[in-house]
Amino acid sequence: NAGVTQTPKFQVLKTGQSMTLQCAQDMNHNSMYWYRQDPGMGLRLIYYSASEGTTDKGEVPNGYNVSRLNKREFSLRLESAAPSQTSVYFCASIRQGTSFGSYNSPLHFGNGTRLTVT
Amino acid sequence: GENVEQHPSTLSVQEGDSAVIKCTYSDSASNYFPWYKQELGKGPQLIIDIRSNVGEKKDQRIAVTLNKTAKHFSLHITETQPEDSAVYFCAFLLSNSGYALNFGKGTSLLVTP
Numbered sequence: 694n695a696g697v698t699q700t701p702k703f704q705v706l707k708t709g710q711s712m713t714l715q716c717a718q719d720m721n722h723n724s725m726y727w728y729r730q731d732p733g734m735g736l737r738l739i740y741y742s743a744s745e746g747t748t749d750k751g752e753v754p755n756g757y758n759v760s761r762l763n764k765r766e767f768s769l770r771l772e773s774a775a776p777s778q779t780s781v782y783f784c785a786s787i788r789q790g791t792s793f794g795s796y797n798s799p800l801h802f803g804n805g806t807r808l809t810v811t
Numbered sequence: 812g813e814n815v816e817q818h819p820s821t822l823s824v825q826e827g828d829s830a831v832i833k834c835t836y837s838d839s840a841s842n843y844f845p846w847y848k849q850e851l852g853k854g855p856q857l858i859i860d861i862r863s864n865v866g867e868k869k870d871q872r873i874a875v876t877l878n879k880t881a882k883h884f885s886l887h888i889t890e891t892q893p894e895d896s897a898v899y900f901c902a903f904l905l906s907n908s909g910y911a912l913n914f915g916k917g918t919s920l921l922v923t924p
Contacts, residue, residue, distance in 0.1 A: 697854070699909030724910050733820070735900060735916040736855070743910070751911060783854050787910055799845070800912060 694718055699784050699803035706774045708809045714769040714806050716784030722801070724787050725767035726751075727759060730805070731779040736783065742767055774810045782806045817901050817915030824891050825923055832918045834901035835883040843904040844877060844884045848897045855900055859886070876891065891922045 700715045708711045718725065723744045728736040730753075733739060738751030742761040756778060758770045767786075815836045824830050836844075845860035861868045861875045861884065868875050874893075877884040888895055898919050902912040 726911055728904070728914075733916060735817075736914040738905075738911050743913050752913075785854075799857035799860070800910075802856070804852070804854050 697784055697786055697801050697803035699782075699806050701806060702804070704809070705770075706808065708775060708810060710774050710810075711770070711772050712774065713771075714782055714784075714808075715766070716768065716803060717766045718784075718786040718801070719765065720786065720787035720801065721764070722780075722787065722788045725761065726785045726800075727757075727767070727769045728783045728785065729753065730783060731780050735803070739769065739782075749773045774808075776810045778808065779810045780808060782808060813912055815901060815903055815915045817858045817881075817918060820916065821919045826891060826893060828853055828891055830888045830891055830895070830920055830922075832886045832899055832901070832920075833883060834885070834903075834915050835881075836903045836913075837882070838903060838905070838913075839867065839882065841903040841905075843873070845902050846873075846886045847900045847902065847914075848901065849917075850897050853895060857859075858899075866895060888920075891920075893922050893924055896922045 697718045698719045718781050724739040727739040730736050737753045739784045740759040742748045748759050760768045785800050817834045821924045831902045842863035847855035848858045849855040859873050859875050861877050872889050898917045900917050901915040905913045
């Protein structure tokens with residue numbers, strides 16, 4: 694069981710370039726999320742997908758788009774990267790419908806993608 | 812957006828001492844309060860959580876207490892060990908957000924031998 698897999702692990706972009714961050718989970722989870730982590734800012738929600746076929750904006754969606762490709766995969770796209778998007782990006786997932794937060798079904802995180810935009 | 816304030820931002824303790832991290836939240840509708848531990852180069856992992864109908868929960872050396880009236884909850888680590896050194900995040904469940912969690916800014920805990 695791989696859990697939540699994010700690719701790539703590291704990426705450097707020039708301002709204006711585009712890229713897609715990939716996320717896949719093999720736990721049959723319904724809901725998936727993208728967070729960004731910046732020093733002193735904690736984790737901030739960018740977009741989420743409560744179930745296959747739906748996506749919604751989080752706290753900081755500007756400059757990003759997402760696609761819930763199927764139940765397993767949830768990608769994050771930067772159409773025109775900016776230095777302010779330099780961050781560590783985390784994908785997470787959970788099985789919606791269980792008793793949320795029970796110790797046996799927490800929100801699972803990937804190990805992150807470290808993105809630098811120059 | 813909904814806020815959660817976490818204090819302190821850094822904490823240094825000697826091995827064997829206790830560590831306490833506190834969070835205050837704003838959404839009175841929230842009923843779920845987890846704590847996550849993040850080690851260097853990894854994603855956060857759940858270490859303990861509590862629901863609003865419970866005032867305290869323990870799991871070996873860690874415990875979480877919740878005061879819903881005052882809207883704050885705390886993480887307590889007793890008999891700290893060097894491997895407890897990490898960044899800890901509190902979180903609460905955002906209302907009407909597909910089970911999304913709103914995170915505090917984190918506490919960097921250093922346990923010195």
